[in-house]
Amino acid sequence: MEVRELVYFTAVAEELHFGRAAARLGMTQPPLSRAIQQLERRLGVALLERGGRRVALTEAGAVLLRESRTVLDAASAAARRTRRAGRGDPRLVLVIKPGGDGGLLPAILDAYQTEPGALPVELVCSFGEREILLREGRADAALLHRPHHDLTGLDTQDLLTETQVLVMPSSHRLAGRTRVCLNDLAGEPLPRWPGASEGRSHGPEIHDLGQLLHLVALRRMVAVLPSSIRDQLRDDLVAVPVDDAEPTTLLLAWPEHATSPALAAFIRTAAAVAGKTTAHGG
Amino acid sequence: MEVRELVYFTAVAEELHFGRAAARLGMTQPPLSRAIQQLERRLGVALLERGGRRVALTEAGAVLLRESRTVLDAASAAARRTRRAGRGDPRLVLVIKPGGDGGLLPAILDAYQTEPGALPVELVCSFGEREILLREGRADAALLHRPHHDLTGLDTQDLLTETQVLVMPSSHRLAGRTRVCLNDLAGEPLPRWPGASEGRSHGPEIHDLGQLLHLVALRRMVAVLPSSIRDQLRDDLVAVPVDDAEPTTLLLAWPEHATSPALAAFIRTAAAVAGKTTAHGG
């Protein structure tokens, strides 16, 4: 089974139309048709049901579509990681969410730089879909939150578990409370995180923390955030605990099977710093 | 990047010798050499250092070797899963260790068969490397133990956490104790699990539970096992708790991204049965 065949099949399976798939691939239909036939012959399985004017996936085709994506993702990640390892200039690329480091990052970076063999750390700030950068081989590690991120395919190290607080303007109807629960938020606009499933949050789409706090100050919405956000709160905002919001765990994630000693040292350092901070900080 | 290129590179990287790699691949050296050169050109990275009589991996080559294995494993698993989905005869293949089901399996199977859309369950018994069957696409789910198995690349559902007991002949010097600790076992031969790293266990290699208990009865060794093993103990053997042995968690594991409804129902059923059992059984 060749990568080319999987690319072809994926295109046809997604388009459910040989002509459009061929156009997308920059080729003509006949060789595409033959390639799929050959794949079916080699697998000994029908992948597509061709009706006169309707193409549909068989059960096996649906399985192969999912599996193909895994294989193709792995292949492009492999190429990217190899290229990154080959071009000199070794760095550790860490992807973070601005304001989403629980206040730990400065201490971690300082401690890591004293490690023997420490690499320069390149910080990449990104709001949405940060875990994808890891799976694509574009980054070495990421600071993520459980349960907000999908951690399949990643190894993780827990750093810090935090309760969540409601952030709102001082003039908000709930600002005087010492605690709230999720039911109190019914009808409040909540931020829409880019890339998140189109869930119930109906507020504006958010791209960075400054924007978020600004919109909260403007009474456009309120936000439920990890309590460490308090360190970065503007004077015109207040935060009160949300009793029944699930605690959030800040964690360090990296691709499975990663073996780089520099990454291992970084993980160790981060765990040590987080452990120390938790021990006397809470 | 094509699968063929990765196969070639993997062979050379493992042999560190173009001639042997070519022989292993059933081809001659020159096209192999060219294929590697082309791969290096396309990636823009040197993968191998050719000294007159010595071939070595560059750093990038080491990265690609690891990544290649991931890609190739994913590709062959994709083919196998697709074939399994294509050949009619849908079944749920569950791999277990004889005696390693914590006594839950009969109840799980009974409950599952009452589910709508339940598939026939095929049980595969295997002692070593059970998780590999999942990664290779040969099985749909497996009963494994944490921390004994490597769970990377798998999703899991915890079923049952058990303390561990020392199993020995009634005549053993420790048989009268009500509890032991790991230090008491210094010098005792312990079973060698097939596929496990060549660790400190210096006893005979074990392939099934009957053999293990037989060898224990013959005073060839003792074994530390989950306490549910007591249900299956022969009369001439005794089990006492090991105070400082890490508790073992029996769990159900399946490949990441699995989407089969039959598997989902099986997971739900297993979790429900385990929860019920734990609730009144301890």
Add this chain to the structure above:
DNA sequence: ACAGCTTACGTGTAACGTAAAGATA
């Protein structure tokens, strides 16, 4: 009759094998 997948056929690229050359210890 038309849209769309497939078969037929001719062409070019590329992968392979044999043979010869270059490089290193």
Add this chain to the structure above:
DNA sequence: TATCTTTACGTTACACGTAAGCTGT
């Protein structure tokens, strides 16, 4: 000099495109 990788060259296989054929709607 011996061993091992690379370059050179001729052949074969395979993937692609154009054109014609077939099939449901």
